[in-house]
Amino acid sequence: MYGKNTARTVIRTVLSCLGVLTCALLQVSVFPYLRFFGCIPDITAACLICLALFENEKTVCVLSVCAGVVLHSIGTRGVSYYPLLYLAAVCVCMVLSNVFFKNRFLSVMTAALITFVAEGVLTSIFLMSDGASYADTFTGAVLPQLVYSLVCTAAVYPICRLHDSVFGIRRKADYYEE
Amino acid sequence: MMRFFKSRFFIVTLCIAMVLTVILSALAASGHASVITNGVNVMLAPFSEGFGSVGLAIKGYKQYFDSVDALRAENEALKNEVNDLKGLIYDAEAMKKENEFYKNFLGIKEEHSDYIFLDATVINREAGNYVSVFSLNKGTRDGIEKNMPIISEGGGIVGYISEAGVNWAKASTVIDTSSSVGVYVERTGEAGVLSGEFSLKKEGLCRINYLSGDSDVTVGDRVMTSGLGSIYPEGILVGTVERVEFDDNLRTKYAIVRPFADLTETERVMIITGFEKID
Numbered sequence: 183m184y185g186k187n188t189a190r191t192v193i194r195t196v197l198s199c200l201g202v203l204t205c206a207l208l209q210v211s212v213f214p215y216l217r218f219f220g221c222i223p224d225i226t227a228a229c230l231i232c233l234a235l236f237e238n239e240k241t242v243c244v245l246s247v248c249a250g251v252v253l254h255s256i257g258t259r260g261v262s263y264y265p266l267l268y269l270a271a272v273c274v275c276m277v278l279s280n281v282f283f284k285n286r287f288l289s290v291m292t293a294a295l296i297t298f299v300a301e302g303v304l305t306s307i308f309l310m311s312d313g314a315s316y317a318d319t320f321t322g323a324v325l326p327q328l329v330y331s332l333v334c335t336a337a338v339y340p341i342c343r344l345h346d347s348v349f350g351i352r353r354k355a356d357y358y359e360e
Numbered sequence: 361m362m363r364f365f366k367s368r369f370f371i372v373t374l375c376i377a378m379v380l381t382v383i384l385s386a387l388a389a390s391g392h393a394s395v396i397t398n399g400v401n402v403m404l405a406p407f408s409e410g411f412g413s414v415g416l417a418i419k420g421y422k423q424y425f426d427s428v429d430a431l432r433a434e435n436e437a438l439k440n441e442v443n444d445l446k447g448l449i450y451d452a453e454a455m456k457k458e459n460e461f462y463k464n465f466l467g468i469k470e471e472h473s474d475y476i477f478l479d480a481t482v483i484n485r486e487a488g489n490y491v492s493v494f495s496l497n498k499g500t501r502d503g504i505e506k507n508m509p510i511i512s513e514g515g516g517i518v519g520y521i522s523e524a525g526v527n528w529a530k531a532s533t534v535i536d537t538s539s540s541v542g543v544y545v546e547r548t549g550e551a552g553v554l555s556g557e558f559s560l561k562k563e564g565l566c567r568i569n570y571l572s573g574d575s576d577v578t579v580g581d582r583v584m585t586s587g588l589g590s591i592y593p594e595g596i597l598v599g600t601v602e603r604v605e606f607d608d609n610l611r612t613k614y615a616i617v618r619p620f621a622d623l624t625e626t627e628r629v630m631i632i633t634g635f636e637k638i639d
Binding site for chain 2: 203207208210211212214215216239240243244250254255256262263265266269274276285297319357
């Protein structure tokens with residue numbers, strides 16, 4: 183019984199890692215051609231937030247930091263805030279789902295909203311430091327990315343739920359309840 | 361839940377994340393690629409290539425549809441441009457025609473300085489294959505009166521005003537059966553009367569009757585108005601002789617004449633409102 187659960191956990195973790203990696207690669211290779219008002223959604227964050235509900239806390243924390251490093255390495259230049267942002271995002275989602283909301287989807291969407299707003303604020307700071315106006319930054323970059331990312335989060339959520347229903351073997355936070 | 365955030369594991373993870381953020385940002389700002397960035401890129405290069413080809417395929421499809429839209433828009437713009445240009449060509453052709461008309465008009469005016477002209481446009485034609493009557497856009501208020509002669513822009517006789525209204529007039533052409541014009545053959549000087557005949561109307565021809573049996577008139581001779589009959593002034597070109605034949609009595613001849621003015625194509629004419637009449 184123990185061995186079977188370990189195998190399922192390994193498969194589940196590997197699939198989660200592959201899912202996040204796929205999202206990161208899609209974000210930098212496919213979505214640049216599927217822009218919404220010139221913006222690309224942060225589907226890596228969307229995937230991590232969804233996984234934060236179903237995946238083990240430790241795994242999802244490590245995964246978020248690694249995803250941040252990967253995305254910084256393959257897709258961005260300059261200042262990197264992704265490792266910290268993603269770690270914060272999964273923590274927010276975990277807190278929301280464990281403390282505030284019983285509804286998982288609501289937790290995911292609220293965490294996504296907070297994350298993407300934070301990401302928008304960071305984007306605005308960098309864009310405005312380059313001389314862009316606040317209005318242009320908000321309407322041209324922050325708002326479309328926020329909407330697009332939220333839509334993508336809603337689309338990723340059922341996939342993660344399916345993943346959990348197939349490979350789910352234990353509930354979140356059980357580790358600390360033991 | 362809060363126990364997890366106070367756990368050593370989370371604090372270590374948080375510290376690693378912060379350190380990574382600082383190191384990666386500092387290296388990126390200095391323009392150096394870190395070992396981590398290099399490693400990640402090397403490991404993910406094959407995958408990046410695969411996903412990149414998917415992205416390029418999507419880009420290709422997108423460009424295809426974008427180009428279809430662009431081509432549609434271009435096609436529409438070109439259609440509009442063609443329509444505009446067609447309009448310009450039409451206007452230019454109309455102006456060219458008008459210019460030619462006034463040029464001819466000026467020539468005729470200089471040739472016949474004693475005539476008073478009034479130009480008019482054909483507004484209605486007789487329904488049918490031949491034209492013996494048509495309407496003009498000038499009437500009595502413009503000084504038009506019955507029996508005023510009409511010539512074409514080329515200077516050939518067209519006919520005369522058979523009816524005049526306030527702002528319109530009806531013209532009978534030289535091929536109409538009611539028409540009768542005093543003429544002479546320019547080369548021989550032989551005089552006769554040119555009149556329309558029903559059997560010749562279809563061909564747009566008319567005939568000169570009562571030429572003498574030993575008449576020298578031949579095909580191609582030019583026929584001019586003689587001024588007799590008080591409608592037409594003297595010396596205006598009527599047409600050219602197409603054929604000459606004997607009458608039934610074999611003592612006199614008649615000549616078939618093709619009017620110089622193209623009665624089926626005439627759009628603008630000149631009405632001679634004043635000239636010196638020969639009694």
